[in-house]
Amino acid sequence: MAKIRISRACLVAVAIFSAGSAAHALPKQAGEERMIVGGATGHAGGRLVVALRSEPKTLNPALALDEPSRDVIRCLTADLIHINRGSLKTEPSLAKSWSVSRDGRQYTLQLRRGVRFSDGQPFNAADVIFSFQVYLDEKVDSSQRDLLVVGGKPINVVKVDDYTVRFELAQPYAAAERLFDSVAILPRHLLDSDYRAGAFSQAWTLSIPPNQFAGLGPFRLKEYVAGQRLVLERNPYYWKSDRAGNQLPYLNEVTFLFVPSEDAQVIRFQSGDTDVLSRFSADNFAVLQKQQSQKGYHLDDLGAGLEYNFLFFNLNNPGANVPPEIAKKQVWFQDLRFRQAVSAAIDREGIVRLVYSGRATPIWDQVTPGNKLWLDENIAHPQRSLAHARELLKSAGFSWENDGALVDPHGEHVEFSILTSSSNAQRTKIATIVQDDLSQLGMTVQVVPLEFRAMVDRLLNTHNYEAAVMGLVSGDADPTSEMNVWLSSGETHLWHPRQENPATPWESEMDHLMQQQLVTLDYAKRKKLYDRVQDIVAEELPVICLVSPNILVGAANRVANFRPAILVPYALWNIEELYVQ
Amino acid sequence: MTHRQKLVCSAAVLAMFSCVILFAGFFAPYDFAAQDRDAPFAPPTAIHFVDAAGAFHIRPFVYGPRDSGQTAAIGAADLRQSYPLHWFVLGAPCKIAGLNTSRLRLFGVEKPGRIFLMGSDAYGRDQFSRFLYGGQISLLAGLIAAILSVSIGILAGGIAGYYGGWLDGILMRGAELFLALPWLYLLFAVRAALPLHISQWQVFLLLISLMGLIGWARPARLIRGVVLSAKERNFVLAARGFGASDAYLLRRHVLPQTYAVLLTQITLLVPQYVLAEVTLTFLGLGVGEPMPSWGALLSSLQQYSVLSSYWWMFLPALLLIPLFVVFYAAADALQELHKSVPL
Numbered sequence: 001m002a003k004i005r006i007s008r009a010c011l012v013a014v015a016i017f018s019a020g021s022a023a024h025a026l027p028k029q030a031g032e033e034r035m036i037v038g039g040a041t042g043h044a045g046g047r048l049v050v051a052l053r054s055e056p057k058t059l060n061p062a063l064a065l066d067e068p069s070r071d072v073i074r075c076l077t078a079d080l081i082h083i084n085r086g087s088l089k090t091e092p093s094l095a096k097s098w099s100v101s102r103d104g105r106q107y108t109l110q111l112r113r114g115v116r117f118s119d120g121q122p123f124n125a126a127d128v129i130f131s132f133q134v135y136l137d138e139k140v141d142s143s144q145r146d147l148l149v150v151g152g153k154p155i156n157v158v159k160v161d162d163y164t165v166r167f168e169l170a171q172p173y174a175a176a177e178r179l180f181d182s183v184a185i186l187p188r189h190l191l192d193s194d195y196r197a198g199a200f201s202q203a204w205t206l207s208i209p210p211n212q213f214a215g216l217g218p219f220r221l222k223e224y225v226a227g228q229r230l231v232l233e234r235n236p237y238y239w240k241s242d243r244a245g246n247q248l249p250y251l252n253e254v255t256f257l258f259v260p261s262e263d264a265q266v267i268r269f270q271s272g273d274t275d276v277l278s279r280f281s282a283d284n285f286a287v288l289q290k291q292q293s294q295k296g297y298h299l300d301d302l303g304a305g306l307e308y309n310f311l312f313f314n315l316n317n318p319g320a321n322v323p324p325e326i327a328k329k330q331v332w333f334q335d336l337r338f339r340q341a342v343s344a345a346i347d348r349e350g351i352v353r354l355v356y357s358g359r360a361t362p363i364w365d366q367v368t369p370g371n372k373l374w375l376d377e378n379i380a381h382p383q384r385s386l387a388h389a390r391e392l393l394k395s396a397g398f399s400w401e402n403d404g405a406l407v408d409p410h411g412e413h414v415e416f417s418i419l420t421s422s423s424n425a426q427r428t429k430i431a432t433i434v435q436d437d438l439s440q441l442g443m444t445v446q447v448v449p450l451e452f453r454a455m456v457d458r459l460l461n462t463h464n465y466e467a468a469v470m471g472l473v474s475g476d477a478d479p480t481s482e483m484n485v486w487l488s489s490g491e492t493h494l495w496h497p498r499q500e501n502p503a504t505p506w507e508s509e510m511d512h513l514m515q516q517q518l519v520t521l522d523y524a525k526r527k528k529l530y531d532r533v534q535d536i537v538a539e540e541l542p543v544i545c546l547v548s549p550n551i552l553v554g555a556a557n558r559v560a561n562f563r564p565a566i567l568v569p570y571a572l573w574n575i576e577e578l579y580v581q
Numbered sequence: 582m583t584h585r586q587k588l589v590c591s592a593a594v595l596a597m598f599s600c601v602i603l604f605a606g607f608f609a610p611y612d613f614a615a616q617d618r619d620a621p622f623a624p625p626t627a628i629h630f631v632d633a634a635g636a637f638h639i640r641p642f643v644y645g646p647r648d649s650g651q652t653a654a655i656g657a658a659d660l661r662q663s664y665p666l667h668w669f670v671l672g673a674p675c676k677i678a679g680l681n682t683s684r685l686r687l688f689g690v691e692k693p694g695r696i697f698l699m700g701s702d703a704y705g706r707d708q709f710s711r712f713l714y715g716g717q718i719s720l721l722a723g724l725i726a727a728i729l730s731v732s733i734g735i736l737a738g739g740i741a742g743y744y745g746g747w748l749d750g751i752l753m754r755g756a757e758l759f760l761a762l763p764w765l766y767l768l769f770a771v772r773a774a775l776p777l778h779i780s781q782w783q784v785f786l787l788l789i790s791l792m793g794l795i796g797w798a799r800p801a802r803l804i805r806g807v808v809l810s811a812k813e814r815n816f817v818l819a820a821r822g823f824g825a826s827d828a829y830l831l832r833r834h835v836l837p838q839t840y841a842v843l844l845t846q847i848t849l850l851v852p853q854y855v856l857a858e859v860t861l862t863f864l865g866l867g868v869g870e871p872m873p874s875w876g877a878l879l880s881s882l883q884q885y886s887v888l889s890s891y892w893w894m895f896l897p898a899l900l901l902i903p904l905f906v907v908f909y910a911a912a913d914a915l916q917e918l919h920k921s922v923p924l
Binding site for chain 2: 263267281284286287353432433435436446447448
């Protein structure tokens with residue numbers, strides 16, 4: 001689902017290394033089917049310190065919505081089928097293999113045998129059935145539920161035997177394997193009673209005693225100090241090994257510190273207090289780069305990620321409680337030539353240079369160059385042209401007064417405001433550059449930074465806005481994760497959300513294409529369908545795509561096997577393979 | 582130096598400073614919103630008299646920018662291209678706060694040469710020009726707010742001090758209420774309630790006037806004290822004995838004695854409100870882009886990357902220190918003068 005959104009080192013390293021407590025690996029038991037992973041063989045021990053922007057709100061996988069909670073839960077739990085962040089393809093996880101029926105509607109998963117939860121209890125099909133029962137329960141209201149409803153019906157989960165589970169879908173679903181990614185398997189023996197008592201949403205808060213928490217992830221809960229840190233320790237029952245047969249993870253401990261601002265995180269990383277840094281701006285990248293060689297860390301620029309930033313106008317039906325003074329301006333926004341003129345006038349290269357110090361890519365549709373599987377190479381990349389923009393405006397009946405101000409055919413001055421989120425400095429900067437570009441066309445534009453929730457409320461509920469600069473980050477490279485954005489009935493169909501019937505012919509076509517690609521199993525055919533969606537976005541400009549920032553990460557040199565990826569979580573997705581040198 | 586000399590000196594400096602800011606359009610080489618997208622965070626431009634070959638030039642010059650578009654090359658000079666500094670050049674016409682300014686500029690260099698006396702900001706805008714233009718908004722805001730505070734102060738303080746009794750009680754308790762008000766939250770609430778459609782700087786002037794309105798309590802208490810002592814003076818009592826009305830007494834004898842206090846209050850309050858504007862901008866309640874204000878210039882220092890990499894971003898802050906010192910010196914001299922003049 002696409003989400004809205006945002007040299008002491010050596011000494012420290014030695015101290016940490018010796019401080020790590022020695023939780024020894026358990027010998028492999030008979031019948032245990034461990035998964036072998038292919039990174040460089042490391043050695044056990046040591047500890048990793050990572051900063052989180054805020055305290056996690058919960059440890060309950062069904063309820064976690066915020067980034068910090070998800071980051072922690074990823075280390076504590078495991079899924080059935082996983083998307084490898086490096087290859088962006090699916091790979092076995094708790095399911096060692098799976099088969100698809102010929103009609104594409106039944107998935108039969110073989111579970112790994114001999115796997116145990118972090119408290120030593122065995123894992124089997126009953127836990128899988130239980131987990132999906134919880135996620136699909138409307139009363140639990142989990143964030144995963146939307147994904148697990150295919151063709152309007154919840155996925156039916158059937159236990160075949162203790163180690164075989166069958167998932168039945170109402171219709172063929174192209175990206176079905178990818179659905180399982182990050183759907184954490186819950187321990188039935190710990191949560192069943194809470195669930196039956198209707199108290200599931202109160203289970204697994206942050207203050208839970210560590211012995212009442214168990215997962216299938218590489219780490220388990222050790223200690224939580226409110227306002228300061230959350231400490232995880234090695235799960236001695238973990239079910240992955242390296243190629244030499246050593247049980248993973250290598251690290252003894254992972255400490256999450258709560259560091260509230262990006263700048264503070266950068267400073268802590270720079271001084272060696274934390275080992276890994278992700279989600280920081282290009283400006284801070286430049287600051288860190290200067291001391292890269294002295295301070296014992298290295299930085300990676302992974303190129304374009306999946307985030308796309310764009311400008312869009314309020315295209316809601318004027319009848320649908322849009323205030324009248326905005327409805328008047330919607331006449332301009334509805335005119336394709338007006339949107340084309342705006343797109344032609346914006347200096348995308350300038351945004352890349354000024355906002356991201358060159359660490360970003362200009363874009364003209366929603367698929368970023370980072371998403372190589374789905375990028376449509378044929379989308380045109382027209383150069384910025386104010387002359388072309390003026391021609392378009394002239395053909396749409398606009399004209400200019402003597403002082404250069406643009407007026408519409410009724411003599412009204414073209415004035416509007418652009419909303420941005422005040423917590424996102426980059427987007428406010430983008431809006432300021434757009435403001436300057438459009439002033440060269442004679443438009444008077446105000447930039448209005450608002451608190452994030454106040455902005456989203458205006459965009460999706462009250463429709464009391466004129467234009468906005470926003471960004472979306474897909475959780476997955478696959479187009480199915482973008483259904484809620486491009487379907488005209490979608491919640492996040494930003495420019496005109498939750499339509500009963502598509503308002504325009506091109507939205508109707510887009511609906512059809514998105515539905516079609518969802519049930520088409522052949523990649524080449526799906527690609528063709530989604531290419532057409534990208535064409536429509538580039539031609540009709542419901543959102544004027546501007547720029548995709550690069551994924552920037554940093555890690556201390558002593559952290560080995562560090563392989564950052566462009567998919568969330570950028571840095572710690574292979575935390576079980578990380579070790580300290 | 583006597584107090585009078587001190588006052589004259591500081592007043593002269595303030596007048597000069599205000600003059601430069603008032604005519605920012607003439608003194609600033611660039612428009613405050615003009616972006617040079619090839620030069621974000623360019624350091625202050627060096628002005629040379631001696632060229633690379635060692636020859637001396639009477640007309641100072643700057644070197645041209647090297648290879649535009651290359652982020653790494655920002656600030657690096659191309660020694661082959663020099664651009665002499667010209668006096669009284671014609672630039673783009675520019676407007677601020679509704680006032681038309683002429684196209685004439687005090688100095689400038691020909692494009693593509695650029696002269697950033699105080700460096701450039703994240704959008705490649707000239708900091709020096711923005712500082713001058715920003716002063717118009719910041720000083721105006723400070724002045725408006727200070728005058729508002731003092732006007733209400735003189736009204737409330739005058740009435741409370743002169744009439745006393747229950748009126749005094751109500752007004753002074755009211756003043757204490759205002760002193761205890763969490764004005765920050767009030768401003769947030771007001772900002773949230775305003776529609777998006779009024780322009781950013783109208784919002785800002787509204788907020789700053791609101792601050793002025795809230796800030797009446799302190800001057801009111803001071804003025805009340807002065808009035809209280811003034812009305813007991815012998816000549817006031819004598820005038821009253823001769824049958825002078827309240828209005829006459831206030832106008833002729835009581836209020837004139839508060840003038841010195843008033844002036845002192847204004848000179849103290851102006852820098853205070855200018856700094857309040859800085860706080861407002863820090864909190865996102867200031868003038869919106871691309872309008873400059875001193876608060877907006879300083880707020881970019883909130884970012885670690887700016888703070889640690891670009892020293893010239895501190896220049897506006899450094900320039901403000903002597904300005905505020907002069908303001909306080911003026912207030913100080915006024916106060917001393919007021920003490921030494923026999924009433």
